[in-house]
Amino acid sequence: MRMNSIILGLSAALLSSTAFAGDVRVMWYSDGVEGEVIQDLLNRFMKDNPGINVILDNVAYKVVQEQLPVELEAGRGPDIARVTNIKELADHWLDLTPVVADPAYWQTNFGDQFDWMRPDGSKIIPGFMTQITLTGGFVNKTLFEQAGVPIPAETATWDEWIDAAGKVQQSQQLNAAFAIDRSGHRISAANISYGANYIGADRLPAPIDAGTKAFAEKLVNWVADGRMNKEIWVSASGTTYRAGADDFINGQIAYYYSGSWQVANLASKIGKNFDWVATGSPCGPAACTGMPGGAALVAVKYTKNAAEVGKVMDFLSREDIMREFTERTLFLPAHKGVLAGKIDYKTDDENVKASLEAFLKASGKIAPNAAALPAWKWGTPVYGALVTRISQVMAGELKLDEAFVRIDEDIKAQVTEASK
Amino acid sequence: MADVRNGIATRAGAMILAPVGWLANLFDSPLRMLQRRTGSNGMAVFFLAPNMLVFGIFVLFPLVINILYSMTGGGALFLGDRTFVGADQYGRLFSCSSYLDPKSCIEDLFWIAVWNTLAFVVLQVAMMVAVALVTALVLNRELRARSFWRAVFFFPVLLSPVVVGLIWRWILQRQGLLNLMVFEAGGTPVNWLVERNWAFTAAIMVSVWAHVGFYALILLAGLQAIPKDLYEAAEMDGTRPLRVFWRITLPLLAPNLLVVLVLTLIRAVQIFDEVYVLTGGGPGTSTLFLTQYIYEVGFASMLRNPGLASAASILMGAVLVVLTLIQLGIARRNEQRGKMR
Incomplete structure (x- = not known):
């Protein structure tokens, strides 16, 4: 009897830690509430499909960025993953065409973003975007009102925005006027508004041009004159990501440039402390663009349960499920059918509704140079070099001219190394 | 009272050591036979082998792999997929006009x-x-x-x-x-x-x-x-x-x-x-x-x-x-x- 109990106990322990045929493992990271929402949806799927056990591994974003690529290189990994570095890892995605019920449905509703996720020239169906993101600004309306400074118009330039935020900073005695996330992706929107183009004629990175140089110089000057929050960019080295959201949430800055994925985070943390709204992207001489991007749910080609993966992906990509996911997570949808219909975001917060509307509106003004970047293989080394070297200029370690030379060298070295 | 306590402790000790004694007896004959055949040097090697194996797998092998990696280029994970570049990586690290001025280094x-x-x-x-x-x-x-x-x-x-x-x-x-x-x-x-x-x-x-x-x-x-x-x-x-x-x-x-x-x-x-x-x-x-x-x-x-x-x-x-x-x-x-x- 005792031996039987031990054997039963051991079996239970083994069962709980081993993946079997029929198991589908999903690696997922969350910016806001989407982890809970997806778990809820997957529970519903498992109830309707008792033969398929979906295991949701909620991990930190850093795990997806740093550990998943190594697992994939080793021919391992989860069956499905939610990733943002979609293009760099494109060789590892499974072609869902043979395992989904209706490939034409996928093509119609998600086809516009397939090139973001698959190798150049490929025609596979690799997955779908769980959300489309767009970079853009947020303004603390209450601080602007208290300072008596009018919020700049939709067509205001970067200079006009920073000048207005600077006036609020002086009036309200803030530590800084504004912040931009420490991210090459974020400043690329502004670079492109100043006329930058990263993609050369041969599809390799072009040397950084006058547009990038113009905005980089502005950034450095804004740090030097105390209007841009120095901490976000200077207090780290290399490509380390730092968000400026906390300073905005704490009412320490008047203007914050980040992106649509912050809406749920800001809503939950700001609450009724002050009024805020998204304002789209400021203008430069060439455009008033944000940078598109997003997180994709992709199937991994090393899965041993491709048929089950297809069923899970079919379920999650259904229009009603995508609509529910979008409305509950407060994301911008990628599904064409959902976009065409009415989206009833599940929030009473007027700041959120206005912000999401602003982002939806701004998504119609994306410059071609910005729209091309998510499907471009070499975006990441460009973003990384920009952040690393511009931060060094801000910290007083390099001059701008030296930084520009280094940026080109860094990008060239990385492309050469990756091409070996 | 102290005698009782000592008795309990002795019995507990004996119970704990019993499996060890049983194992020692079990291995006694084969080990004696091994010693007769290999001599004391052979026994030293026998007892060191597990430790050396662990050291080899977790220290020596990664060290050798690391040296090999340092002579390859590219982003591939597996050594077999990587390009041999000799001492290029070291050359890149040491490529400086002046080591005192990092700005002069690649x-x-x-x-x-x-x-x-x-x-x-x-x-x-x-x-x-x-x-x-x-x-x-x-x-x-x-x-x-x-x-x-x-x-x-x-x-x-x-x-x-x-x-x-x-x-x-x-x-x-x-x-x-x-x-x-x-x-x-x-x-x-x-x-x-x-x-x-x-x-x-x-x-x-x-x-x-x-x-x-x-x-x-x-x-x-x-x-x-x-x-x-x-x-x-x-x-x-x-x-x-x-x-x-x-x-x-x-x-x-x-x-x-x-x-x-x-x-x-x-x-x-x-x-x-x-x-x-x-x-x-x-x-x-x-x-x-x-x-x-x-x-x-x-x-x-x-x-x-x-x-x-x-x-x-x-x-x-x-x-x-x-x-x-x-x-x-x-x-x-x-x-x-x-x-x-």
Whole structure:
């Protein structure tokens, strides 16, 4: 009897830690509430499909960025993953065409973003975007009102925005006027508004041009004159990501440039402390663009349960499920059918509704140079070099001219190394 | 009552040791047979084999792989998929007009990290040894609640480096505890983690705070091994306390101090975790140390360069080997001195 109990106990322990045929493992990271929402949806799927056990591994974003690529290189990994570095890892995605019920449905509703996720020239169906993101600004309306400074118009330039935020900073005695996330992706929107183009004629990175140089110089000057929050960019080295959201949430800055994925985070943390709204992207001489991007749910080609993966992906990509996911997570949808219909975001917060509307509106003004970047293989080394070297200029370690030379060298070295 | 207790303890001991005895009996005959066939040298090899196997798998094999990686290029993970580039990665690291000026190097961040690490090692080791010595001297005195104070100084050693980094980040950030105290005292808050010199100082202080308890413990053991009669004789001779320290304490503590010095040096060269959490290598690159450089090139960057990271780690490993040999030399010399006494 005792031996039987031990054997039963051991079996239970083994069962709980081993993946079997029929198991589908999903690696997922969350910016806001989407982890809970997806778990809820997957529970519903498992109830309707008792033969398929979906295991949701909620991990930190850093795990997806740093550990998943190594697992994939080793021919391992989860069956499905939610990733943002979609293009760099494109060789590892499974072609869902043979395992989904209706490939034409996928093509119609998600086809516009397939090139973001698959190798150049490929025609596979690799997955779908769980959300489309767009970079853009947020303004603390209450601080602007208290300072008596009018919020700049939709067509205001970067200079006009920073000048207005600077006036609020002086009036309200803030530590800084504004912040931009420490991210090459974020400043690329502004670079492109100043006329930058990263993609050369041969599809390799072009040397950084006058547009990038113009905005980089502005950034450095804004740090030097105390209007841009120095901490976000200077207090780290290399490509380390730092968000400026906390300073905005704490009412320490008047203007914050980040992106649509912050809406749920800001809503939950700001609450009724002050009024805020998204304002789209400021203008430069060439455009008033944000940078598109997003997180994709992709199937991994090393899965041993491709048929089950297809069923899970079919379920999650259904229009009603995508609509529910979008409305509950407060994301911008990628599904064409959902976009065409009415989206009833599940929030009473007027700041959120206005912000999401602003982002939806701004998504119609994306410059071609910005729209091309998510499907471009070499975006990441460009973003990384920009952040690393511009931060060094801000910290007083390099001059701008030296930084520009280094940026080109860094990008060239990385492309050469990756091409070996 | 005591007999009963002893009886219970004996029975418990016998129960615990019974399986060991049973196993010993089980292996006795085969081991005797093996010894007859292989001799005592063969038995030594037999008993060392498991340890050597573990050492081979987890130390020697990765080391060889690392050396091979350092001679390859590309982003592929498997060695077979990588391009052989010979000493190109080392050439890239050493490609400088002047090693004193990182800006003149192709891999300027590597040389920035080298010089930062060197500065950190010199300053941190000096401070660590000094603070550990003072702490040990104080804890060696007849204090009230001496055990409590010893525990207090040792406690940070038990903390995870990530926890240490986070705690101090909360204290030192712009709106942290330290600035609150400065503000309350009427001072002007300082951006401790954004100003270059302050951030570097903070990295040293935090590292000393986190590890000083361990080194103080080694020195404390050394202090307690110094014969008391030497101090009594000095006291009877009316020797001044400072002279006692220089003439008795320091010379007799020298072996322990050397061990602490070398261990601190090795640890300082490897510095990464708590400083990475505390400053992220910033402001700019002022707290970018070698291990972080290797980590970022090899793992954190989206386009990883394992070859360059391996080459840098081999160079750092060479420095550590030299330091370890020094430590082994010191340990051996101490052992010989002990035998001579």
